[in-house]
Amino acid sequence: MAQNDDNLLKKIAGHAKEYGFIFPSSEIYDGLGAAYDYGQNGSELKNNIKEYWWKAMVQMNENIVGIDASIFMHPTTWKASGHVDAFNDPLIDNKDSKKRYRADVLIEDYVAKLEAKINKEVAKGEKRFGDSFDKEQFLATNPNVLRNKTKIDEINNRLGKGLEEGDLGDIKALIEELGIADPVSGSKNWTDVRQFNLMFSTELGSVADGASKIYLRPETAQGIFVNFLNVQKTGRMKIPFGIAQIGKAFRNEIIARQFIFRMREFEQMEMQFFVKPGEEMQWYETWKEKRIAWHKALGLGEVNYRFHDHINLAHYANAAADIQFNFPMGFKELEGIHSRTDFDLKAHEEYSGKKLQFFDPAENKSYVPYVVETSIGLDRMFLAVLSSSYTEETLEDGSERTVMKIPAALAPYKVAILPLLRKDGLPEKAREILSDLQFDFNCQYDEKDAIGKRYRRQDAIGTPYCITVDHQTLEDNTVTIRDRDDLGQIRVRIDELHDQLTKTTSLNNLLRKL
Numbered sequence: 001m002a003q004n005d006d007n008l009l010k011k012i013a014g015h016a017k018e019y020g021f022i023f024p025s026s027e028i029y030d031g032l033g034a035a036y037d038y039g040q041n042g043s044e045l046k047n048n049i050k051e052y053w054w055k056a057m058v059q060m061n062e063n064i065v066g067i068d069a070s071i072f073m074h075p076t077t078w079k080a081s082g083h084v085d086a087f088n089d090p091l092i093d094n095k096d097s098k099k100r101y102r103a104d105v106l107i108e109d110y111v112a113k114l115e116a117k118i119n120k121e122v123a124k125g126e127k128r129f130g131d132s133f134d135k136e137q138f139l140a141t142n143p144n145v146l147r148n149k150t151k152i153d154e155i156n157n158r159l160g161k162g163l164e165e166g167d168l169g170d171i172k173a174l175i176e177e178l179g180i181a182d183p184v185s186g187s188k189n190w191t192d193v194r195q196f197n198l199m200f201s202t203e204l205g206s207v208a209d210g211a212s213k214i215y216l217r218p219e220t221a222q223g224i225f226v227n228f229l230n231v232q233k234t235g236r237m238k239i240p241f242g243i244a245q246i247g248k249a250f251r252n253e254i255i256a257r258q259f260i261f262r263m264r265e266f267e268q269m270e271m272q273f274f275v276k277p278g279e280e281m282q283w284y285e286t287w288k289e290k291r292i293a294w295h296k297a298l299g300l301g302e303v304n305y306r307f308h309d310h311i312n313l314a315h316y317a318n319a320a321a322d323i324q325f326n327f328p329m330g331f332k333e334l335e336g337i338h339s340r341t342d343f344d345l346k347a348h349e350e351y352s353g354k355k356l357q358f359f360d361p362a363e364n365k366s367y368v369p370y371v372v373e374t375s376i377g378l379d380r381m382f383l384a385v386l387s388s389s390y391t392e393e394t395l396e397d398g399s400e401r402t403v404m405k406i407p408a409a410l411a412p413y414k415v416a417i418l419p420l421l422r423k424d425g426l427p428e429k430a431r432e433i434l435s436d437l438q439f440d441f442n443c444q445y446d447e448k449d450a451i452g453k454r455y456r457r458q459d460a461i462g463t464p465y466c467i468t469v470d471h472q473t474l475e476d477n478t479v480t481i482r483d484r485d486d487l488g489q490i491r492v493r494i495d496e497l498h499d500q501l502t503k504t505t506s507l508n509n510l511l512r513k514l
């Protein structure tokens, strides 16, 4: 997959719309910025991703349980968590183009350009020196590389310091010193940098009743923290243990583009793992390993993942890393793994006046546990699957096809059942097979158009197998199974279909790899 390929992202969004994966929200009214609806195939794929996550995190770990907390929470929650005071993005406007940007992102994009220069230099070196090229030595000695590396470090340090100390004046000064221009208009006529809170708020109850301001949760994590004691006590959980949750979160993102990568309403799959203070680093490493294994088991390509350590740690964290995925726009954050210390539980203790502690019988004392969290955006995961599955191919006979090579266990439909002709008793036989398989597999039935056209439709939505019922089926109870990826066709007895499909499409196969 080519990096920074806007065109590819557009193609994928177009395909997703044409084939019922994702539609712009309220499209008949021209849509709403950064809100999307999942269509008939999209919801199936999304549900399968959720199931893979839930089973891997909850069902496969005896010390992790799952909850489903409400989106509305007591407003003090967000005071305690720091979101009311500190959940801000630094924004800057260009006075000429009237476009709004995140100041930190403008600077990060500038840094990405310097990184690209380094990569270009390396490519040049590789070309010049061939097999004798020593990349590490080149990176450590080439003057152009070293100059850019120093510059990158200086910029990152200054940006980190500016964000940490809330020195917005210096962030603007940095943008000006680097000569960063509006990427659309080229203008360098910038406003000052301002902080912008990302939480959506609304009123609870009518004004006459004495309405109070509440927020749409910007992360699911706090629903877990406030339920820490409820779950620990009712589930008789012993440290270390985890609480998992899948649910919607809302952020009034300043710039929401790049399709479903950055939305204003999105879904998170989060797990908070409560550990003994002092053991958090070991669990942080364990969860980094477990989460990358979960991703790699899908087979979307190992080269498409990398870890990225945070340079600017959030106010609550003592270590944090992202799992980045190679999206069509390049490597970007897909999941975060954060060591959140005891920040959240302590803050909730302070604001609620309730003790949120664990009595450790081994130590004969109570303490506030430390937390290691894994937090993945479901929609970003969906985009990772969609973008790495999208394939345009020219077949041997010269014809073209667009095929979604979605991992079989996640595919919206596992199998399509297709009578070769709409007569001679073939549809009846096909429906007989369907009525048996549909108990265990999400199946499609399609009898319209020529068989080749029907295969293409299944390719486009990523159905891994097509079963074709023909005249021979009526004689010997066998059918052909066509494989989506290698296009191979084999003849199989109808009574073997169930086992075959279980072997090739079941989620268990993925879970057993973990």
Ligand code: ATP
Binding pocket: 219, 251, 253, 260, 261, 262, 263, 264, 266, 267, 268, 333, 334, 335, 336, 375, 376, 377, 378, 379, 380
């Ligand atoms: P970013 O730096 O991209 O804004 P973040 O660091 O603020 O993300 P977290 O607060 O760590 O993100 O949220 C955890 C996960 O939730 C992210 O890794 C991402 O997958 C997902 N996520 C966050 N914001 C959005 C969004 N606006 N749209 C879709 N997914 C999101």
